[in-house]
Amino acid sequence: MAATAQYLARAASAYKNKDGNLLSQILFIERDSNVGKIINEILPESSNLRALVLKTLPGDDQLRLADLMGSVLQYLCDTALGHEQLVLLRSLRLSKVYESAIKMFALRDSAWFNPCIQQLTLWVLQVAEEKADIARQDNSRDRLVAAITTATNGPLKTAAADNKLLEPLRQLAPRSRDITFWLANVLLKRSFELRDTLASAEPILTFLAPQMENLHLFTRAEQVTFRYYAGCVFLAKEELLIAREHLIIAFDLCTNKSPHNKRPRLLSAFGLTSRFLPLILAIRSGDRSLFRKHLDDNMEWFRKKYIYIILRSKGEALVLRSLFRRTVLVTRKLWPAENPNLPPTVQFEHLLIAALFSYRYPAMGDMELSTWDKTDMEAICASLIDQDPPSFLSPQDATKLNWIELQMRSSSEVQMLTLEDLIARYGPHPYLLAKLGTIFDQAGAPAMALEEYRKTQEQLSVAGFQDDTFNAFVDQFARTIQEEFKQILNSVNKGTYYQGWRPTKLHKFPLNLPHLPLGHQEVKDEWSQCFHPQSIMFQRYLTNVAIDTCQIEATFLLTPESVKDLVFRGISDGLVATAPESAVTDSDKVKRILNDVIAAYDLLADVVADPFKLDREYVCRLHKVLMKTCRFEGRRYNPPGVTRTKTGQTVVISNPNYTISCCSYLQVDEELVYICKMAKVRVPIAQSDMQV
Structure with missing residues (x-):
């Protein structure tokens, strides 16, 4: 066991001295000249290699190194059994080595282990890709996904959570795990080799969130690479604003030694120059035939990127804009204006000649060119007028x-x-x-x-x-x-109604309300003590009333368990679970609606305390608060805070059995004013003071 003991002793020495570079070399034992001797020595012990490690290593290093080195020896033992199973066994056993290394990397003050994790991560990803030679391509992709996921949830998550300061990196003792963005860049690069890039890339960006404020402390190469891949991820998610920020920083951080070449080189590296450069040249020259020819020749590539339609529609508009601009410049030189101070004029005949040349080769979906005339040019010019937002916007x-x-x-x-x-x-x-x-x-x-x-x-x-x-x-x-x-x-x-509309003043209402039962004051006093506005019970009661209000109106429908959870834990912390037949299923929207209803109740409390505040404007203000979220119903808009007199809407309630006419929009404001005055008069304390 001399070769094995010597090998384990070197590992123990590297661990004791916190020498990650030396331990990294030892972990890749396949390159060692003594690998044959070690394999022959451990084969009889293959049933209990961990015990062999514990027996060989010094006592101080047993607990931390036993799992890692035992996994390495098991890897050597298994991969020596048969060449035909070599790649598969390497993958299975290497994953065990990687899991043991991840555990060691997660220990406190283990930043010295950075080189080992870096090399092992590259090795795991490389082996996952090599299996394409002996396995089906889709299975190979699945194993690569698994390798990326393991590295993301393991060392990347650990490194990203390390909150030690990174500057100055070399003076820290012990050093921080300063390989966060190195790992992220390696994993993001491999993620873009997969069909479903976002599934692997999004968790990486999520784990990096705590370290984004420290990104400027890492090397410029790591910053540029990460910004580029992050921008590509957000492009794939169609979040263009965030993608633009990342890509601009990536370009700006590139070396300035080749300012004219850095962008073309980056584009060429990913095969984008050959795809987009002919389109750009066609747009600049105003050659629509050349633009469509290249676009249609590469239709399959653009279609798979989900940009063919938008390139075709927006690109053709840019081609025409460039064509007409060139036409105006040429005609101004050939036929100078008599008064140079006047704005230049455009002759539609000239634009028509230029357009016929630009469209000389018909493409799919084109109109017959022989039918084009000056009116077509006029319509195209009107549509091409610059409609960009004005300069006052940021x-x-x-x-x-x-x-x-x-x-x-x-x-x-x-x-x-x-x-x-x-x-x-x-x-x-x-x-x-x-x-x-x-x-x-x-x-x-x-x-x-x-x-x-x-x-x-x-x-x-x-x-x-x-x-x-x-x-x-x-x-x-x-x-x-x-x-x-x-x-x-x-x-x-002109319709016939089961019940027609009558003004409020024509209806008969009781004149001696309210009829209060005996003992009502005691109930009111007890209620005020138990449910004062600052009490938890009152807040729960108000939440329950708000939920009932929305469910009666069928704004949304919640499960009984969800109602109970929202009432007892509050709207912000409660769980929203909608019934299958609910019109609204978005939990955030449900909570916003409930908050709107409670805000309306708070506003209503003022008029309950002082009924003289009730008027048409107060009702409109109450409605605006209540409908803050509910005003959007699909693609339709329900105007908040205004009456039907302003919106001009006519309302009729009908079903197969009856039809009811509602107040005409011309009389809604008048009716609302009357109802508010009547409500004030019928408040007992106000009867002697109000004049209608």
């Missing part, structure tokens, strides 16, 4: 606004909330108000759209602008929606 906000407009899947809720946030921060700018009005119109709230358009007109007037075209559009829009509102109202008024 680059981040401008990019965000462009992105939600480009995303066809962006809901009205996302667009509306974004615009409302921008208006709150930048003020009522005409550009933002007009955009918000368009979103209101698309969401089925034309009256709210008209209000935003009116605000736009006011802001333009204050700034000294007079847009006759926009004013004509607003006037026509106002006439159109008013006619629609009246047509719907007239058609409803």
Whole structure:
């Protein structure tokens, strides 16, 4: 056992001296000239190699090194049994070695073990890839996924959780686990070799969150590599703003020795130059035929990246923009304007000639070129007018606004909330108000759209602008929606109803309310003591009432267990579990709705204490708070804080058995004012003071 004992003694010495580089060399024993002797010596002991290690190592090193070195010897023993099973056995036993190494790396003050973990991680990933030669490709990918997952949940998680300061790295005693981003970069690179990159890459980024503020302390090479891969991950997730931040930093941190070559080299390294450069050249020259030829020749590649459609639509617009710009520049040189101070004019005949040349080779989906005329050029020019956000927006906000407009899947809720946030921060700018009005119109709230358009007109007037075209559009829009509102109202008024609408003042109400039972004051006093507003019981009661309110209105439906948990633990900590038939299933949205209802109850408490505050404006303010989240219903918008007099909506309640007519939108405000006054009069303490 001389060779084995000598080998284990070297391992014990490396561990005792905290020499990770020496131990790293020992762990890769296959390169040792004595490997044959060691294998022959351990084969008889293969049934209990850990006992052999415990017997050979000094006492101080037994507990920490026994598992690791026992796994290494078992690896040597098994891989020597047969060449035909060599790769598979290497994989199985190497995973045991790696697991033992991970345990040692997780021990306190084990940063000296960094070189071992680095080399073992590379070895594990390499062996996982080598199995492609003897296993099916998909199985090989599965093993690579397993290797990446093991390394992510093991050494990467441990290193990322090490909160020791990294600067200066070399002066720390003991050193921190400063291989966090080295491991992350290796694992991210292998993740991009898989079909489902995000499944492996997202946990890596999650574990790195605590170390992001320390990224600048690592080497520049590690920073650039990580920023690049992180940007690619967020690109795959279609989170362009975050991806842009990472990629910009990656480019800016690249060496400045080759400023003209660093970007092309990075693109060429991943085969992007050959794919995109011809498209860029075609866009610059305004050659639509060349653009479509290269795009369609590489359709399969672009399609697999999910960018073919967007490249085709946006790229062709850029081609036409570049083509028309070149045409204007050429015509200005050939036919100079008589008055150079006047803006340049565009001849549609010239644009038509240029477009016919650019479209000389027809592509799939093209119109017949012989049918093109000047009116087509006029329509294309109108669509190409620059519609980018104005300069008063920050680059981040401008990019965000462009992105939600480009995303066809962006809901009205996302667009509306974004615009409302921008208006709150930048003020009522005409550009933002007009955009918000368009979103209101698309969401089925034309009256709210008209209000935003009116605000736009006011802001333009204050700034000294007079847009006759926009004013004509607003006037026509106002006439159109008013006619629609009246047509719907007239058609409803002609119907036959089981119950027609009558004004409130025509209904008979008891005049001697309230009828309070005997002992009511004692109940009220006891309730006030047990359920005062600051008590836990009152908060639970209010939460329960809020849940019941939403469930009665079928806003959402919760399971009984979820209701109980929300009531006793509170809305923020409670568990939301919706019933299968619930209209809303998003737990965060359910909690926001409940918070809105409770906020409305808090507001309602003021009018309960002082009924004289009740008026139409108070009711609208209450409704605005209540509908803060519920105003979005799918792609439809329910305007909060306004009455139907403003929205122009006509409401009829009907089912197969009966139809009930509701108040006309023309009379809603009048009715609401009357109801508020009547409520004040019927409060006993106010009867002697109120005048209706």
